[in-house]
Amino acid sequence: MRLSASRLSVERGGRIVFADLSFAIESGESLVVTGRNGAGKSTLLRALAGLLPLAAGEISCAPAGEETVPEMAHYLGHADALKGALTVTENLDFFAAILGSGRGGLPAQEALAAFGLAHVAALPAAYLSAGQKRRAALAKLLVASRPVWLLDEPSTALDADSQIVMAKIMAAHLAGGGMIVAATHIRLDLAGRELRLGRA
Amino acid sequence: MKQTTHAKSKSAGASPLHALFTRELRIGHRIGGGASLGVVFFLILVTLTPFAVGPDLALLARIAPAMLWISGLLATLLGLDRLFQADHEDGSLDLLLTSAAPLELIVLTKCAAHWILTGLPLVIAAPFFGLMLALPANQLWSVTLSLLAGTPALTLIGAIGAALTVSLRRGGLLLAILILPLCVPVLIFGVAAAGAAPGAMIPFATPFLILCALTLMALAGAPIAAAAALRHMSE
Numbered sequence: 018m019r020l021s022a023s024r025l026s027v028e029r030g031g032r033i034v035f036a037d038l039s040f041a042i043e044s045g046e047s048l049v050v051t052g053r054n055g056a057g058k059s060t061l062l063r064a065l066a067g068l069l070p071l072a073a074g075e076i077s078c079a080p081a082g083e084e085t086v087p088e089m090a091h092y093l094g095h096a097d098a099l100k101g102a103l104t105v106t107e108n109l110d111f112f113a114a115i116l117g118s119g120r121g122g123l124p125a126q127e128a129l130a131a132f133g134l135a136h137v138a139a140l141p142a143a144y145l146s147a148g149q150k151r152r153a154a155l156a157k158l159l160v161a162s163r164p165v166w167l168l169d170e171p172s173t174a175l176d177a178d179s180q181i182v183m184a185k186i187m188a189a190h191l192a193g194g195g196m197i198v199a200a201t202h203i204r205l206d207l208a209g210r211e212l213r214l215g216r217a
Numbered sequence: 218m219k220q221t222t223h224a225k226s227k228s229a230g231a232s233p234l235h236a237l238f239t240r241e242l243r244i245g246h247r248i249g250g251g252a253s254l255g256v257v258f259f260l261i262l263v264t265l266t267p268f269a270v271g272p273d274l275a276l277l278a279r280i281a282p283a284m285l286w287i288s289g290l291l292a293t294l295l296g297l298d299r300l301f302q303a304d305h306e307d308g309s310l311d312l313l314l315t316s317a318a319p320l321e322l323i324v325l326t327k328c329a330a331h332w333i334l335t336g337l338p339l340v341i342a343a344p345f346f347g348l349m350l351a352l353p354a355n356q357l358w359s360v361t362l363s364l365l366a367g368t369p370a371l372t373l374i375g376a377i378g379a380a381l382t383v384s385l386r387r388g389g390l391l392l393a394i395l396i397l398p399l400c401v402p403v404l405i406f407g408v409a410a411a412g413a414a415p416g417a418m419i420p421f422a423t424p425f426l427i428l429c430a431l432t433l434m435a436l437a438g439a440p441i442a443a444a445a446a447l448r449h450m451s452e
Contacts, residue, residue: 066311066314066315067314067315068311068314068315084317087314087315088315088316088317090315091315092311092312092315094308094311095308096306096307096308096311097307097308098307098308098309098311098312099307100240100244100307100309102243102244102247102248103240103243103244103247107240107243110236111236111237111240112312114232114233114235114236114237115233115236115237115312115313115316115318116233116312116315116316117233117317118317
């Protein structure tokens with residue numbers, strides 16, 4: 018599978034955030050998007066996830082299937098999308114159902130165990146710490162299997178051990194033929210290419 | 218116990234809309250507020266009426282259908298601004314937008330859950346509150362039936378406003394200003410149906426059927442409009 022973006026430009030509030038941006042990644046490849054604050058890293062990820070309209074350009078996937086790119090992608094933004102009133106397991110079961118696309122995924126318990134959260138599975142999400150919430154949000158990557166991961170600052174609030182776990186899970190995803198586009202300031206141990214966004 | 222919860226999660230995994238529906242009901246149930254607060258607000262509005270117009274039972278009975286409908290309308294508006302805003306703030310809306318399920322059906326599912334949490338309790342409470350306004354017994358059923366047929370339309374039309382104001386921090390007032398004029402037809406035919414007593418000049422069926430038609434129109438149009446608004450406003 019190949020995900021390609023050609024000559025993308027995105028405008029926000031009449032201002033061009035970036036223009037004429039092209040790249041392509043193949044199955045098993047990753048792309049690390051870097052750049053200073055406000056360079057458009059989050060904007061690029063949101064545009065890839067179909068959450069922002071494109072001013073110009075095209076995002077396509079080959080071979081073309083029935084699914085659109087957003088339906089094949091996990092978008093992990095700054096917000097954790099957890100409902101405080103629901104338990105962690107209920108949150109993950111909901112993620113699995115709403116994001117599921119017939120590719121299956123791990124049961125919530127196993128996904129939580131992978132991120133070391135098995136002991137808080139029955140707690141309401143409101144009681145978790147920031148890092149635990151982040152890990153619960155990351156666990157959604159596992160409960161519903163989608164080939165493209167769009168990760169916006171995935172390591173925010175994670176401690177050193179969790180960052181190692183995260184790196185392992187990302188490596189496993191790539192080894193399984195997935196793709197990762199990650200925006201970050203911190204070095205992720207990904208072997209893939211780097212896309213540096215500068216001034217548009 | 219563990220097995221049953223597991224089986225439940227599996228069945229929820231089968232359908233995204235079913236999972237969304239149960240999630241909405243669960244959140245509404247756990248946080249509370251929604252259903253009970255709406256009914257209490259409804260009760261307070263109805264209770265205030267005799268203080269405002271005086272203890273004239275004949276007058277109260279005459280204006281009771283209108284008062285119940287206006288109170289129902291305001292109580293319906295109460296929680297609507299949070300319909301999509303809560304999901305927008307915590308990032309869940311991004312999940313809903315990247316789901317394989319069509320956004321229109323997601324909107325419809327959220328509206329259905331919202332109506333069960335806020336509209337249905339009003340319908341159930343209406344006959345009791347009608348008694349407080351000296352509504353004749355033979356009109357209680359027409360008020361209740363008209364609210365049952367009309368409040369879904371209010372929720373659905375309100376969903377358009379909720380989608381338009383999704384990214385505004387204080388969108389509640391703007392929502393009311395946007396939505397209340399659109400609710401006028403529902404209010405007119407709702408009150409007309411509610412005020413119809415057996416043997417009275419206005420038959421019950423005519424305004425009631427138009428009210429049903431308005432609800433069906435809202436059912437067909439509002440999810441599409443709200444979904445389009447969400448796609449544009451959620452940036």
